[in-house]
Each structure stands twice: as structure tokens, then as C-alpha cells.
Amino acid sequence: MSDTRRQDARHVWHPFTQMQTAPPPIAIASARGASLYTEDGREILDLISSWWVTLHGHAEPSIAEAIARQAGRLEQVIFAGFTHEPATSLAARLTAELPGDLNRVFFSDDGSTSVEVALKLALQFWRNRGEHRPRILALEGGYHGDTFGAMAAGASSGFFRAFDEHLFDVTHLPFPETWANDPDVERKEAEALAALDQALADHGSATAALIAEPLLQGASGMRMCRDEFVRAVSERLRAANVLLILDEVMTGFGRTGSTFACGRAGVTPDLICLSKGLTGGFVPMSVTVCRDGIYDAFLDSDFERAFAHGHSFTANPIGCAAALASLDLTLDPATQLRWGSIEGVHRERIAGLQDDVLHARICGTVAALDLPSEQSGYGAPEGPRLKEYFLEQGVLIRPLGNVIYLLPPYCVTDEQLHRGWDAVDGAVRRLGKESAR
Numbered sequence: 141m142s143d144t145r146r147q148d149a150r151h152v153w154h155p156f157t158q159m160q161t162a163p164p165p166i167a168i169a170s171a172r173g174a175s176l177y178t179e180d181g182r183e184i185l186d187l188i189s190s191w192w193v194t195l196h197g198h199a200e201p202s203i204a205e206a207i208a209r210q211a212g213r214l215e216q217v218i219f220a221g222f223t224h225e226p227a228t229s230l231a232a233r234l235t236a237e238l239p240g241d242l243n244r245v246f247f248s249d250d251g252s253t254s255v256e257v258a259l260k261l262a263l264q265f266w267r268n269r270g271e272h273r274p275r276i277l278a279l280e281g282g283y284h285g286d287t288f289g290a291m292a293a294g295a296s297s298g299f300f301r302a303f304d305e306h307l308f309d310v311t312h313l314p315f316p317e318t319w320a321n322d323p324d325v326e327r328k329e330a331e332a333l334a335a336l337d338q339a340l341a342d343h344g345s346a347t348a349a350l351i352a353e354p355l356l357q358g359a360s361g362m363r364m365c366r367d368e369f370v371r372a373v374s375e376r377l378r379a380a381n382v383l384l385i386l387d388e389v390m391t392g393f394g395r396t397g398s399t400f401a402c403g404r405a406g407v408t409p410d411l412i413c414l415s416k417g418l419t420g421g422f423v424p425m426s427v428t429v430c431r432d433g434i435y436d437a438f439l440d441s442d443f444e445r446a447f448a449h450g451h452s453f454t455a456n457p458i459g460c461a462a463a464l465a466s467l468d469l470t471l472d473p474a475t476q477l478r479w480g481s482i483e484g485v486h487r488e489r490i491a492g493l494q495d496d497v498l499h500a501r502i503c504g505t506v507a508a509l510d511l512p513s514e515q516s517g518y519g520a521p522e523g524p525r526l527k528e529y530f531l532e533q534g535v536l537i538r539p540l541g542n543v544i545y546l547l548p549p550y551c552v553t554d555e556q557l558h559r560g561w562d563a564v565d566g567a568v569r570r571l572g573k574e575s576a577r
């Protein structure tokens with residue numbers, strides 16, 4: 141056993157892992173582009189962007205250099221009472237790409253904290269305006285992170301049962317999950333919107349905000365909805381004077397085939413959460429961006445109205461430098477062409493699997509399908525076996541229960557992506573054979 145494996149076995153606790161039954165982790169020594177290299181020299185193709193963060197590729201040189209330059213100049217400074225060029229440039233450039241008057245950037249550390257900030261801003265916004273609006277709405281299956289507010293908003297994902305009694309109350313409304321050639325999509329959308337209408341009619345004036353992952357719910361199984369639904373939700377909330385928080389922690393920066401899912405859907409939320417791909421997946425950082433009107437409600441001569449929230453590393457200059465370099469690549473027309481080619485390969489390959497899988501679906505650069513299974517959801521028994529199978533094939537694909545999905549970094553070549561789909565083909569055929577026995 142290598143030193144890494146030995147020390148890991150003795151001292152390390154891994155995320156989302158049952159440490160007693162999980163196979164020992166694979167030690168990675170280096171990475172480049174879409175490839176990870178193990179300590180013993182094996183290549184593994186990363187087709188899930190290392191939990192959805194790696195945007196342009198591992199060790200992408202322009203981002204690595206920006207980080208090194210920034211670390212040698214200004215690595216960190218307190219962000220209350222001080223500012224710096226990487227933060228101001230990033231705030232200016234990011235807001236220029238976001239729709240409408242999403243103009244004010246609050247920095248934090250990761251997806252979960254960006255959601256905490258959004259929820260707290262929404263609640264305090266109404267309080268500052270003298271209205272009592274304690275209620276929060278969310279969509280069934282939404283996942284927003286693992287801190288307490290984010291767990292409350294994502295309670296219906298089923299990951300947090302150990303903490304149920306400590307989570308504040310959130311009303312979860314139906315999500316009209318859909319896929320290619322779904323004959324029922326309009327009925328499901330009508331039902332979801334009717335439930336929203338009812339919630340707004342019953343408690344609209346006591347509701348601060350609705351939080352949602354637009355177009356694509358990640359953790360609950362790459363569940364997709366149509367642009368039309370996101371637009372209809374936004375219109376209803378605006379009419380009812382309830383804030384819309386879009387959690388684009390995963391969908392941001394091109395995953396849905398547009399720079400932001402809200403732009404693709406033609407919606408301007410009141411608050412938007414961005415993280416994961418923000419720094420190209422190099423270092424943890426997040427932002428919560430709000431519309432001018434939200435920010436204005438916190439302005440007062442009294443500190444009581446201020447947003448009394450901050451983290452030690454708020455707007456860390458190294459994170460900002462990475463985000464600026466990543467944004468250059470995201471806005472490069474060559475990158476945006478890749479989004480289309482990735483989607484093209486997904487379409488071609490998923491068509492060949494239509495008859496053997498359920499609910500084939502594509503949203504921009506993300507493709508997903510369900511394997512026929514006795515038990516759907518994260519606990520489906522196929523998950524761990526498939527993960528092993530894919531690793532034997534030299535690809536990192538990590539099914540969510542019986543859901544297989546590909547969410548590659550944009551540097552992936554067509555050849556590499558086809559290799560991934562070949563492995564998916566193999567998995568579907570193998571599983572088909574097993575269940576026939």
C-alpha cells in the first residue's frame with residue numbers, strides 16, 4: 141500500500157461516504173485536461189468534472205498561472221474596510237454577463253454559503269422594509285448544499301433525515317421533471333404551476349422567496365425541466381411580489397449550453413448563487429449576486445439594517461484571480477462552440493440507447509438517463525457496482541443511484557467523450573444481461 145493510502149486509511153474521513161463499506165479511495169498524483177493520473181500511473185477520464193467543478197480542464201495553464209501570479213502579489217486581505225482589484229474587476233465583469241440589474245456581488249466560500257447568503261438576504265430584505273415574511277418556498281428534489289439553511293431548502297432531497305427536527309420549515313412544491321419525447325410534460329407543468337398559484341394565494345404576502353435550481357436539478361438525479369416552466373414560475377413570483385432565488389451553483393458558466401441557465405430561460409432572478417465552476421474549479425469561492433432593489437433596502441444610517449454576515453476568506457484575491465482567468469475562457473467563442481459539440485455527441489450517442497434505457501435527457505453539456513431498476517433514487521443498488529465498472533474501463537462516471545450522467549469539462553475531445561459513451565453502452569448492455577438471468 142502506498143503512503144497516501146496508508147495515511148488515508150488511518151486519518152481521513154471522506155465526504156458522502158460510508159467509510160466501513162466503501163472501497164479504498166484512489167490516490168491521484170496529477171491531472172491535465174480531462175484526465176486524472178493515479179499514483180501508480182493509470183489514466184482516468186474525468187467525465188463528471190470532479191463533482192461538477194472543473195470547467196475548462198484540470199491544471200488549465202492560464203488559470204494556474206493567474207493563481208501563481210496573484211499568490212505572489214496579494215494572497216489575502218480582510219474584505220471589510222478594504223478592497224482589491226481582482227474583486228472589483230470580477231464583480232464588474234460578472235455583473236456585465238448577468239441579465240437585468242443583477243449588479244451587486246456578495247462574496248463567500250462555496251455553494252452552500254452562497255445559498256445561506258441568498259436566504260438571509262431575502263429574509264432580511266423584507267424585515268428591513270417592515271414586512272413580516274418568514275416563509276420560504278422551494279421545489280421538490282432541489283438540492284442547495286449541506287449547511288443548515290441549505291439543508292432546509294433541500295430537505296425533500298432525502299439526504300438530511302438525521303437533522304429533520306432542526307431544519308426550519310420550507311414548503312416544497314412539485315417539480316415537473318421531464319425528458320425527451322415526454323407526452324405528459326404540459327400536464328405536469330400545469331399541475332406544478334397550479335400548486336405554486338395555490339401557495340401564493342394562501343401565503344404569498346408572508347413569503348419571502350422561492351429558491352430553485354433552474355432547468356437542471358443536479359444532486360437529485362439530473363432532473364430536467366423546460367425553459368417555459370422556469371419562465372412561468374418567474375412571472376408568477378413577480379406578479380405576487382415574492383423574490384426568486386436561482387441556485388446556479390451547478391448550472392452556471394455554460395453547463396446548460398448558455399453562460400447562465402437564467403439567460404437561456406429568459407429570466408432575471410432577484411438573487412443568483414454561483415460557485416463550483418466560478419473559479420474554473422480550481423479553488424473554493426462563491427458569489428451571491430442581487431438586483432439593485434435588494435441592495436438598496438439595506439442602506440440606512442443604522443447598522444441594524446446592514447447585512448451582518450461575512451466569512452474569513454470573503455473575496456479571497458487568489459479565488460478572484462482564478463475566476464477572472466476562468467471567465468476569459470468561458471466567454472471565448474471557441475469554448476462556446478465546444479458546448480454545442482459536446483451536446484451534439486450526447487445527442488448522437490443517447491439516440492443509440494433509447495430502447496434500452498428510460499428518460500433519456502440532455503440539457504446543454506449534461507446528458508443523463510435512467511437504468512431500469514427495482515429501486516430508483518440515490519440508494520438504488522446499481523450505483524456502486526456501476527461506479528466500479530466504469531473505473532475498470534478507465535472513466536470516472538459516478539451514477540446517482542440508477543441515474544447515469546455525463547457532465548464533462550469543456551476541454552474534453554470528441555474522442556474522449558465517445559470513449560465515455562462506449563463505457564455507458566457497455567454498462568447498459570451488461571446490466572441488461574444480468575437482469576435477464
Ligand SMILES: *Cc1c(COP(=O)(O)O)cnc(C)c1O
Pocket residue numbers: 250251252253255283284285286353358359387388389390391415416
Ligand atoms: C453543489 C451544490 C451546492 C452546494 O455547493 P458546495 O460547494 O458543495 O457547498 C448548492 N447548490 C447546488 C445546485 C449544487 O449543485
